[in-house]
């Protein structure tokens with residue numbers, strides 16, 4: 001967390017999805033959030049979680065933004081009265097314009113790779129050409145990004161933001177400060193090529 005903040009990350013994600021190797025408990029997340037500077041966004045990630053479980057987490061962790069990464073409907077996402085974003089996994093038949101209209105109440109959309117076996121954190125890219133240029137400025141691009149491809153991703157797609165997990169890890173669930181720094185350098189390089 002310290003490495004990400006020092007490298008200039010705008011937001012940090014806390015995974016409240018027990019099957020994930022990155023999962024944290026509300027107690028761990030609360031401790032970590034207490035160390036965040038004021039303008040770094042604390043994002044809580046949920047996958048088809050029961051509302052009572054999300055509420056129990058919100059009671060304990062000062063999250064700024066909720067990220068729903070499962071099959072939550074717009075109503076499911078909105079019941080907490082918090083700002084939220086919806087992750088869309090890029091299934092072959094997804095209609096991005098329709099999904100954007102459906103989740104109009106979101107603060108933004110995150111586009112991630114689709115893998116039927118895993119809800120997220122796949123480490124896989126999807127075909128960036130599938131993102132219509134008029135939608136790109138509003139989306140957070142995710143899926144298989146790392147220090148080697150993030151500059152090209154930003155230059156080609158021109159998204160609002162980028163999101164990374166496995167690409168800055170030394171092993172599953174173990175973030176690596178050197179990879180974080182290299183990734184953030186790639187982000188700055190991509191920004192200059194936009």
Ligand SMILES: O=C(O)c1ccccc1NCC(=O)[C@H](O)[C@H](O)COP(=O)(O)O
Pocket residue numbers: 013015017020021022045047069112118119120121122123124142143144145163164165166167
């Ligand atoms: O990271 C996880 O383990 C995870 C598990 C289930 C749902 C979502 C998950 N992560 C969400 C993210 O926003 C990841 O950063 C995103 O999927 C990109 O991951 P990666 O391809 O490893 O960079």
